[in-house]
Amino acid sequence: MIKLVTGEEMQLIDSYTIKEIGIPSMVLMERAALGIVDHILKRKHIENEKVFILCGSGNNGGDGLAIGRLLGNKGIRTNIMLLSENYTQETSMQLKILQNLNIKVDKYDADQLKKYISESDLIIDAIFGTGLTREVIGHYKDTIQCVNNEDKFVISVDIPSGICSKSGKVLGVAIKANLTVTFGLNKLGNVLYPGTLYASKTNIVDIGFPKRAYDSRMLKHFTFDENALQKLPKREARSNKGTFGKVLVIAGAINMSGAAFLSAMAAYKIGGGLVNIMTHEENRVIIQTSIPEAIVTTFNTLDNKELDKTCFIEFKSSIKDANVIVIGPGLSQCKATKELLEYVIRHSKVPIIIDADGLNVLSNELSLIKEHQVEIIITPHPGEMSRLLGVSIKEVTENLIENANFISKKYNIICALKDARTIVTNPFDDVYINTSGNNGMATAGAGDVLTGIISGLIAQGLRPYEATCLGVYLHGLSGDKAKERVGVYSMMARDIIEEISKVTNIN
Numbered sequence: 001m002i003k004l005v006t007g008e009e010m011q012l013i014d015s016y017t018i019k020e021i022g023i024p025s026m027v028l029m030e031r032a033a034l035g036i037v038d039h040i041l042k043r044k045h046i047e048n049e050k051v052f053i054l055c056g057s058g059n060n061g062g063d064g065l066a067i068g069r070l071l072g073n074k075g076i077r078t079n080i081m082l083l084s085e086n087y088t089q090e091t092s093m094q095l096k097i098l099q100n101l102n103i104k105v106d107k108y109d110a111d112q113l114k115k116y117i118s119e120s121d122l123i124i125d126a127i128f129g130t131g132l133t134r135e136v137i138g139h140y141k142d143t144i145q146c147v148n149n150e151d152k153f154v155i156s157v158d159i160p161s162g163i164c165s166k167s168g169k170v171l172g173v174a175i176k177a178n179l180t181v182t183f184g185l186n187k188l189g190n191v192l193y194p195g196t197l198y199a200s201k202t203n204i205v206d207i208g209f210p211k212r213a214y215d216s217r218m219l220k221h222f223t224f225d226e227n228a229l230q231k232l233p234k235r236e237a238r239s240n241k242g243t244f245g246k247v248l249v250i251a252g253a254i255n256m257s258g259a260a261f262l263s264a265m266a267a268y269k270i271g272g273g274l275v276n277i278m279t280h281e282e283n284r285v286i287i288q289t290s291i292p293e294a295i296v297t298t299f300n301t302l303d304n305k306e307l308d309k310t311c312f313i314e315f316k317s318s319i320k321d322a323n324v325i326v327i328g329p330g331l332s333q334c335k336a337t338k339e340l341l342e343y344v345i346r347h348s349k350v351p352i353i354i355d356a357d358g359l360n361v362l363s364n365e366l367s368l369i370k371e372h373q374v375e376i377i378i379t380p381h382p383g384e385m386s387r388l389l390g391v392s393i394k395e396v397t398e399n400l401i402e403n404a405n406f407i408s409k410k411y412n413i414i415c416a417l418k419d420a421r422t423i424v425t426n427p428f429d430d431v432y433i434n435t436s437g438n439n440g441m442a443t444a445g446a447g448d449v450l451t452g453i454i455s456g457l458i459a460q461g462l463r464p465y466e467a468t469c470l471g472v473y474l475h476g477l478s479g480d481k482a483k484e485r486v487g488v489y490s491m492m493a494r495d496i497i498e499e500i501s502k503v504t505n506i507n
């Protein structure tokens with residue numbers, strides 16, 4: 001698990017380290033500057049290059065001044081410009097050190113700024129870090145625009161100036177970096193869109209925060225890297241298909257068998273023991289032909305799209321047998337879907353994953369999940385989420401974390417809000433932010449594959465929140481493997497399924 005922090009949380013870690021542990025702020029700043037200088041010195045022809053450092057009034061600017069001093073010591077040609085006349089204590093101390101060493105620091109001057117930018121090979125952005133609190137205006141805005149207009153390599157210190165460290169939003173204007181070097185823990189703003197596009201590649205450097213400074217805080221945001229593969233459920237040698245759980249997939253209205261197929265296939269490919277597909281009677285033959293490994297039970301609808309209630313006899317035992325239930329993919333928004341959903345919520349004793357049309361039906365009747373007895377996971381994309389909350393899609397995509405948190409708490413459920421950075425929340429404020437996956441996955445059926453993966457992990461015994469976070473991660477990783485094989489233009493949902501085995505086959 002990799003923790004991520006907001007600027008505010010990082011400031012708490014800073015002040016705990018400085019005030020309670022006793023590591024001086026200037027020591028942390030020196031190590032931060034050394035971390036950036038290491039990256040700069042890795043450039044191939046740095047001895048022939050010119051560096052230009054832009055510094056703001058806060059400690060981010062202090063980092064910039066220290067970087068200038070260290071580069072000077074190495075004999076690298078460096079220009080430094082300070083954009084403010086008021087500084088924090090640490091930044092004042094850095095400035096004093098530079099003055100003692102007779103290192104020139106320019107004050108802001110628009111013409112000089114343009115000259116330095118055009119002469120330089122590398123620009124260091126130390127204007128604003130985690131302390132940015134408001135829209136960037138005036139000469140700060142002009143400076144950032146000047147940098148962005150020139151095609152120079154830019155390294156941002158901690159976070160690109162202009163990006164909100166909590167939300168990833170652009171506060172008016174922001175530096176477009178080629179590399180961001182961040183300290184201690186990565187900032188949410190470097191990971192969330194659009195900030196992540198401005199940060200480009202992000203490297204984290206250890207500047208000596210004691211482990212306790214991270215552990216003693218209630219840090220709730222996290223992401224995964226490939227170490228998360230260790231969380232895959234263990235497969236006992238002495239086992240049978242019952243050991244790895246039973247998934248019930250309730251999916252597919254007339255002529256919509258594809259969604260059921262994709263969810264069921266993914267549930268099997270991630271290791272689920274047995275998949276039972278409950279689908280419309282009309283889909284029986286095609287499902288049995290396309291996925292003979294699945295058990296098929298069916299329901300029928302009457303002329304008015306209501307459910308033929310005789311199906312409940314068979315349905316009852318399917319529900320009783322299952323370790324996890326998926327409901328919604330390709331079910332259409334008819335009365336039958338509502339009836340099925342109502343029945344499942346009322347009778348299930350195991351976790352339920354509600355997706356696609358299940359969510360569309362739910363958005364007209366959220367009271368259905370108010371008094372649920374089992375764990376419920378919803379997997380909306382922003383369109384489905386906007387219908388669930390009765391807000392615009394823009395409101396959903398601009399505030400992914402807040403919206404996912406809100407619905408998780410209000411209904412006591414797990415929410416995987418799908419996007420290029422999918423967010424997974426639970427009612428206890430935990431927030432997983434997914435960083436795997438790519439734009440090739442914006443293809444029909446990719447969501448059905450995710451539902452199947454999560455269900456297969458729950459069937460094998462993972463707890464629902466853990467399974468949802470890991471499922472989202474593995475789904476993205478499978479998409480990344482599919483990108484390597486077929487590219488983003490040709491990727492189809494089935495390509496993601498095909499790559500699941502490459503992701504899970506780790507031993």
Ligand SMILES: NC(=O)C1=CN([C@@H]2O[C@H](COP(=O)(O)OP(=O)(O)OC[C@H]3O[C@@H](n4cnc5c(N)ncnc54)[C@H](OP(=O)(O)O)[C@@H]3O)[C@@H](O)[C@H]2O)[C@@H](O)CC1
Pocket residue numbers: 014015018025026028029032056057058059060061063088127128129130131132133134135136137140157158159183
């Ligand atoms: N010991 C430590 O703490 C360590 C910290 N480290 C480094 O410090 C960074 C955090 O430093 P920070 O908190 O001083 O704020 P920072 O990001 O430099 O910028 C904010 C400054 O700009 C101002 N300002 C804000 N918005 C503005 C706007 N729109 N337009 C104009 N001005 C605006 C605001 O002042 P204000 O005007 O609000 O009084 C404030 O002074 C962190 O990212 C890391 O790089 C490392 O060295 C490790 C040790």
Ligand SMILES: Nc1ncnc2c1ncn2[C@@H]1O[C@H](COP(=O)(O)OP(=O)(O)O)[C@@H](O)[C@H]1O
Pocket residue numbers: 356381418419420421422436437438439440441442443444445446447448449450475476
């Ligand atoms: N640009 C992207 N980067 C990463 N993941 C993406 C991107 N676009 C889509 N995805 C993922 O693909 C899936 C699409 O799901 P969804 O919109 O429900 O598709 P469908 O309804 O067609 O099955 C989600 O898991 C989403 O996170």
Ligand SMILES: [K+]
Pocket residue numbers: 060125126127128129156157158159160161
């Ligand atoms: K910066």
